[in-house]
Amino acid sequence: MKGATILPLRLDSVCYDAAGKRLLDSISTALTAGPRTLILGPNGAGKSLLLRICHGLLQPSAGRVEWQGPAATAARRRQAMVFQRPVMLRRSAAANIDYALKLRRLPRGDRAERVAQALERTGLTALAHQPARALSGGEQQRLALARAWATRPEVLFLDEPTASLDPAATRAVEEIVDAIHRAGTKIVMTTHDLGQARRLGDEVLFLHQGRLIEQDSAKRFFAGPRSEPAAAFVEGRLLW
């Protein structure tokens, strides 16, 4: 990362209501540069909602979301998100990446180079000219990662990026996420897959019924969750 940072991201008593129900309840936390943050919790805990609020796709019903780094005004352009089901435009794989770069107003010459680099890093060079929608689910998710990576985000949000993939594709995605992190991007990812959390997590935010129950280093969280819901989740008991 060159220059000033947009991190940390501070959430202050963030709530989200829909149809009269409180889906996120007073979440306060800070996401700092460095560790890969995994948002854990059973289905319906509010993980995806929290991620969307952090990324700015949803506005909280109450509370504040604030990028506090010196470059905070550029926050919108310096983050990216990968969704559970990638949405590919009806054009080639390379053109999908180019589209994202065009939105960032990159000059044409730079774009071609970045597109090629992103495809190469995600192992998609051979598929560059294939229609993106004709790719397999795993290839599409790698392309979504390539598209996000090409914009060189400082923060990358990932919402259950492997939830609908087979193990081989999951492994490929995890390796790319790891490479993106090593290249200096902050990772914030939701998953309900404990094994994945153990493999990828440095820091864990555990959500249950819309509340942030625990925030700890992954090592400590998995060694001994302090709350009953987290303990039950780690042991694989059903939570509701």
Add this chain to the structure above:
Amino acid sequence: MFEFAAAFERAAALILTWDADLAEIVALSLQVSLTAVAIAALLGLPLGAAVALVRFPGRRAAAVLLSALMGLPPVVVGLVVYLMLSRAGPLGVLGLLFTPTAMVIAQVVLVTPIIAAIARQVVEDLWAEYEEQLRSLGTTPARAIGTLLWDGRFSLVTAILAGFGRASAEVGAVMIVGGNIDHVTRVMTTTIALETSKGDLPLALGLGIILIALSLTINAAAFLAQDLARRSQQ
């Protein structure tokens, strides 16, 4: 029954010998309707996409209005355009009444709502799928218009075909603003109406056959092209 068969026979002869009058009428019909559809597409596609994407007060009312306008009666459109273009009308100075241009204008009025209403539906459905991803990438709704029209291109061909179907088949509007003047504003539908009432069935029948054949050919070609393109793009 015998007369009927004879009429068919002479209609076939007119087509096969490619009668000069008939060719002129077919050419003018195509020129008017294709021009009208092209202009209506240029207006209707962005208009429909904008109504689908841009939040403004009265957006739902606009959507309802577009759908309602799909069923505009051609004769009423013809009458209104006639009033606008007639000597005493606001656009009378242009001297366009009873010219092919007047017919194009009337058909643009008829066809634009059809293309816009279908485009609105197509783009709205696509937006439901794309919204989060595009907003995440940093696309504003206004800038998304071009993206979604391009991504909806296979479905939007249907909108344009529907518009062409309407333009080439209607008789009321072009009759009123064109005046059905021989060698000037006479098109297939107005000729069929006129010749049928005069009892000259062969020319009417011949044109009817051509009109249907054209419509079939254009739709089949578009369908095939769409199918091929869709298969290559999923």
